[in-house]
Amino acid sequence: MQKTKEWHVLAAVIAAGIMCFSGVLIETSMNVTFPALMEEFNVNANGVQWVTTGYLLAIAIIVPLSAYFIRNFSARTLFIVSNILFFMGIIMDSFAGTLSILLAGRFLQGLGTGIALPLMFHIILTKSPMEKRGVMMGIGTMTTSIAPAIGPTYGGVLMGTLGWRAIFWFLVPLALISFGMGLYAMPQESVERSEKFNLGAFVFLGIGLSSLLLAIEQLSITWFIGSLIALIIFYYLNKQRMLLNLNVFKNSVFDRLLYGVLIYQAMLLTLSFILPSFIQIGLGKTSTVAGLFMFPGAVTGAILGPISGRILDKIGPVKPIIFGLTASTIAMTSLAIAFQWEQIWVFLGLHVLTMIGSGMAINNLMTATLSQLDETLSADGNSVMNTLQQFAGAAATAVAARLFAMGQASDAVHGAMIGGRNGVILLAVLFVIALLLFITTIKLLNQQWRRLTT
Structure with a gap:
């Protein structure tokens, strides 16, 4: 049994959240640098997007292990390992002289974030009281959603002054703060290791997800068939010795709510790729302008996270989620139409509206989704949700890069507009x-809400 009396839950959530924040901060900061990276490393949009996609793929590969990790290792041990991996990654990228080294560092950062992200939500779900869960979930998601608010601005300013490597230099103190806070907040607990690790299932799941991402990125039937074979083998091996409990998908409400969570993740990553790239390439603005453009909307969404969590605690999940989904759907549809005008102020207003919807809906969707599962499936549901979130983000970035590149190839003058618009149209349909x-x-x-509150 795990002890809870020595936990400092808020500090623990913030410490893990800083790790996740740092990962997302780099992710959205680097998107602003893509045009410069394409020139420096002599690659196109499809090549440079692996700076983001490789990171997200690393998270998607490691997150399925989170349920196993949580059952067999203490939170403190997992937190220490995640910090070490992340710190190694940012040091490597601080001095990266080639794209290969940059990608290797990003992969290590993804592994570190992939351990910290489900750990943060596990702490919220198991250590915070039910009546405060919405607020705690809001605080947790705020630490990750505030990163897109300052990421493009942070990256654009550093890119224009000190160069893109400085994006990693300035995160070293933040990583040290996270490490110290986590050691204070998370006590060492005795956890009995009662399971053998299913290495075969893990390997084939990683191959399957990687191959599927390559199939999407390259529009390849061969990679898709390889992915399908690997995932079938994973399914068979997982039944022999469970790595990930797939019984969570037997809950139809969980499945429907999970779709909304994944679409929001896809939207956040797609827009953070499309809009900065279009503003620089299509409108001829600087990286600083592209970064500042993302700031108002992302700050709005981040601030609304804990506020919407408080609303959920008071009146339930339905009203804030329906408001958020409706606002985001209207905004995405309008943004798809507005691309033809190429007016930056119109884009700005619609991006803010999109992020108002995100701030009201996304963390409440996550809370409602995981609340559909009983306690025995909570860790597995958390693991499944976070795995699919990262894969959805990676796939969305790959699709956005493909559509953007196809648009540029189709029209020398308005190609960026065409590619960006097509990506947003797809998002509008999904919303x-x-x-x-x-x-x-x-x-x-x-x-369900009436049962929980009576």
Whole structure:
């Protein structure tokens, strides 16, 4: 049994959140540098997007192990390992002279973040009282959602003054603060290791996800078939000795709510790629302008995280989620139409509206999704959700890069506009589906909330 009396839950959540914040900060900061990286390393948009995609793929590979890690290792041990991996990655990238070294460092950062992210949500779900769970979830998601608020600005300013490597230099003190706070907040606990690690299932899951991402990025049937074979082998091996409990998918409400979580993740990553790239390449603005453009909307979404969590604690999940999904759907549809005008102020207003919807909906969707599972499936549901979130983000970035590159190839003058618009149109369609799926869960969610609060 794990002890809880020595925990400083808020500090522990913030410490793990700083790790996740740092990872997302680099991710969105580097998106602003893509045009410069393409020139420095002589690669196109499809090549440079692996700076983000490789990081997200590393998270997607390691996160499925989170349920196993949590059952067999203490939170303190996991936190220390995640910090070491992340710190090694940022040091490597601080001095990266080639794209290969840069990608290797990003992969290490992804492994570190992939351990810290589900650990943060596990602490929230198991150490915080039910009546404060919405607020704690809001604080947890705020630490990660505030990073896109300052990431593009942070990256754009450093890119224009000290160069892109400085993006990593300035995160060293933040990593040390996270490490010290985590050691203070998380006590050493005795956890009995009762399971053998299913190495085969882990290897084939990693191969399957990597191959599927390559299939999406390269539009390759060969990679898709390879991915399908690897995932079938994973499914068979996972049944022999469970690495990831896939029974969570038997809950239909969990499945429908999870779709909304994944679409928001795809939206955040897609827009952080499309908009800065279009503003620089299509509108001819500087990296600093592209970074500042993302700031108002992302700050708005980050601030609304804990506020919307408080609303959930008071009135339940339905109203804030339906408001958020509706606002984001309207904004994405309008943004798809507005691309033809190429007016930066119109884009800015619609991005803010999109992020208002995100701030109201995303952390409440996550809370509602995981609340569909009983305690025995909580760690596995957390692991599944975080795995699919990172893969959705990686896949969305790969698709956005492909559409952007295809648009540039189709029209020398307006190619960036065409590619960006096509990516946003796809997102708008996915949001309409997410809104319709959520509507089908409203009655059940209201009934569940009444049971929990009476």
